[in-house]
Amino acid sequence: MxxxxxxxxxxxxxxxxxxxxxxxxxxxxxxxxxxxxxxxQLHREGFNLGTGALFLMGGIYPRTMALLREMGHIKKLVPWKGASELMDEDNSRYPVRLDKIFSFAKVPTLRSIDRLRLLATGIRLFFSPGAKNPFNGSQLATFDRGENLEDWSRKHLGARNYEYVMRPIMDFLYAVPLRQLSTPFPKALIKQAHKISLSTPPQGxxxxxxxxxxxxxxxxxxxxxxxxxxxxxxxxxxxxxxxxxxxxxxxxxxxxxxxxxxxxxxxxxxxxxxxxxxxPYTEYAHVAVAYEEDPWPDYPVDIVLPVGVDGERDVGAMVLHGRRSPTSVPEGAQLVGVYFNTPPLADMSDDDIKNQAVKQVNKAFGQAPPPQFVHLFRYEKGLTIxxxxxxxxxxxxxxxxxxxxxxxxxxxxxxxxxxxxxxxxxxxxxxxxxxxx
Ligand SMILES: Cc1cc2nc3c(=O)[nH]c(=O)nc-3n(C[C@H](O)[C@H](O)[C@H](O)COP(=O)(O)OP(=O)(O)OC[C@H]3O[C@@H](n4cnc5c(N)ncnc54)[C@H](O)[C@@H]3O)c2cc1C
Known part of the structure; x- marks a missing residue:
């Protein structure tokens, strides 16, 4: 055939x-x-820039992993811990790990009652029926009750867990307001959180x-x-x-x-x-900010996630790609990915986005000399939601x-x-x- x-x-x-x-x-x-x-991937001045996707999620990506194993490539994957920090409005930093989402429960702004709610909701979710495969649309359809993720999170987790746990994780993954997202996928993800491990192929x-x-x-x-x-x-x-x-x-x-x-x-x-x-496809932008010499060789985390801003914030995440994928940068160089949230983009020109990206990078990781180049990826239709x-x-x-x-x-x-x-x-x-x- x-x-x-x-x-x-x-x-x-x-x-x-x-x-x-x-x-x-x-x-x-x-x-x-x-x-x-x-x-x-896009190659520019010795840097290997990912135009979109960043990482695989281990046990949560069973078919991808099965095919990589079948093709004999699985051992080539480069593991990534996804060590992150939340950056609060007053610049306080709280360490978390994207491959251990329960590490978010240790964020000091959460009270005991918030942690209890996280635990109780996690346990309840674990034992309640839901999609076994978070990427099987037919299964997800069965558990879609028409509720949006912001309402669900506020109701079951409370305002602080919404702001310091659910919102940064989903900002990083989808960059749209949680009220635009349905619940079966994140619920299925939480149920399988113990299977998450992050990695990337050597060439992206x-x-x-x-x-x-x-x-x-x-x-x-x-x-x-x-x-x-x-x-x-x-x-x-x-x-x-x-x-x-x-x-x-x-x-x-x-x-x-x-x-x-x-x-x-x-x-x-x-x-x-x-x-x-x-x-629906949302507008999406991310900016690759390249430095010929790594301005922050000793910075302790890979990802900075802004939190604590009321209303919409411009940037959802900043990622040090040299840590995620060492071969993506020339020796001694660094590449930062700045991932924008969708709502502010409507009013931003390309130059606004690039300038804002560099400003945010300096705020997140510390003042750096001017970058070697700033490359904007802007998609009118970037991510399906x-x-x-x-x-x-x-x-x-x-x-x-x-x-x-x-x-x-x-x-x-x-x-x-x-x-x-x-x-x-x-x-x-x-x-x-x-x-x-
Ligand atoms: C910024 C960003 C970050 C992301 N991060 C991650 C991540 O970290 N992890 C993850 O798992 N996913 C991530 N994703 C999502 C991931 O990239 C997509 O889910 C995935 O690429 C979808 O694959 P697809 O084959 O369905 O569609 P696409 O990758 O969009 O492929 C569709 C293809 O069809 C081609 N095409 C269109 N029209 C025609 C035509 N008429 N004839 C021939 N070809 C045509 C297009 O050129 C395109 O190559 C990210 C996406 C973006 C934008």
Missing amino acids: KVIIIGGGPAGCAAAYTVQKANHEAILFEASDTIGGRTK IGQISDWLVEHMPSENVHVSAPVERIARDGDCWQVFANGRSFSGDAVVIATEAFVAAGLLQEFISPDAHQRLMDT AKPGHYQSLDKVHDLLPPHIRLAGDYFSQAGVEAAIYSGERAANDILKSHAP
Whole structure:
């Protein structure tokens, strides 16, 4: 069987890998000039900048880890402790660890009653039903009660735990106000918090997509090949890219949801089309601030998370990448990632964002000489987010697709490489099953 895969992010690459593993032919089309999607790497002045994703989460990313093990690459992962500190409004610092989220309970601004509430809610969550896999949209859909994460956190954890525990963690992961997020994903994450360990491939997260397609014949990987249209061709499907048409028995569309909606418009119901179009993507910006000489070689933590600001804050997290991924910087250099929250971006120019990033870096880690360069990654549509009702709405789309077409992408759950890989494997396996004799 010949399966065409549209989109070369982790979802599409996982689909291609799965098809190829089953001894069928996979043909991949990627619009940009390299694969990797929002995980791809960009090289500038000797620095390896991640355009998007930063880390894997160990036991919480079971399919990603299983594929890395299967491909023989798992031992190459570089572990990262994610040692962090909360930076309060008055510049007080509180050490925490992102791979040990219960370390947040030690933050000194929390009172005994707050810690008790954290413990009680943690225990209650642990024993209550919830999604076993935080990246399986179908499972998440079952536990979506329409509640948003801010209301849930304030009600069950209280205002201080909301500000000093839930908000910094979610600011770091999603950079949108918690009232825009539904609850099943973070609840599933908390239930499995003991499985979290952070790591990154030596060349950055984008390397995962490279590994997934490394054994595909090069003529089957088409980059700089945006698919403009798909059409039925008897029992087969045709895709059109760069003025040529290609025929396949089945198609996996692993692009962003709105691109999939456009490609499928004439083959799906208005309802299914609308569900895909309604998938929210938030504006996103992060800034890479590069220093040829590390201004803070002895700084004790990897990440600074601002807390304690009433209302929206500009920046959700600042990360010393040289610690996370030593090979991403030239010897003795340092690279800081400054991750902005979505709401303030609407009123900020590119220069505002870059200036604010450098200012925040100096505040977080200490005054430094001017950086070697400041590189802004600004996405009009950066991260998918799961609002209350999101998973149910999208889960239904799987049943509304034409024959031999499947969709993959992180948007079926709550973003993340695991969500993408899980969905890519699922789409490919559905197709392989439907063609089995
Ligand atoms: C700043 C940032 C930080 C992040 N941090 C993390 C993290 O630390 N850990 C983590 O797990 N996740 C993280 N993520 C999320 C992660 O990057 C995404 O969940 C993941 O990349 C989604 O993979 P995907 O394959 O579904 O989509 P994408 O990566 O978006 O890939 C889709 C691909 O489809 C291609 N495409 C679009 N249209 C067409 C077309 N017509 N024809 C052909 N190709 C097309 C696109 O060019 C793209 O390459 C982060 C994301 C961002 C933006």
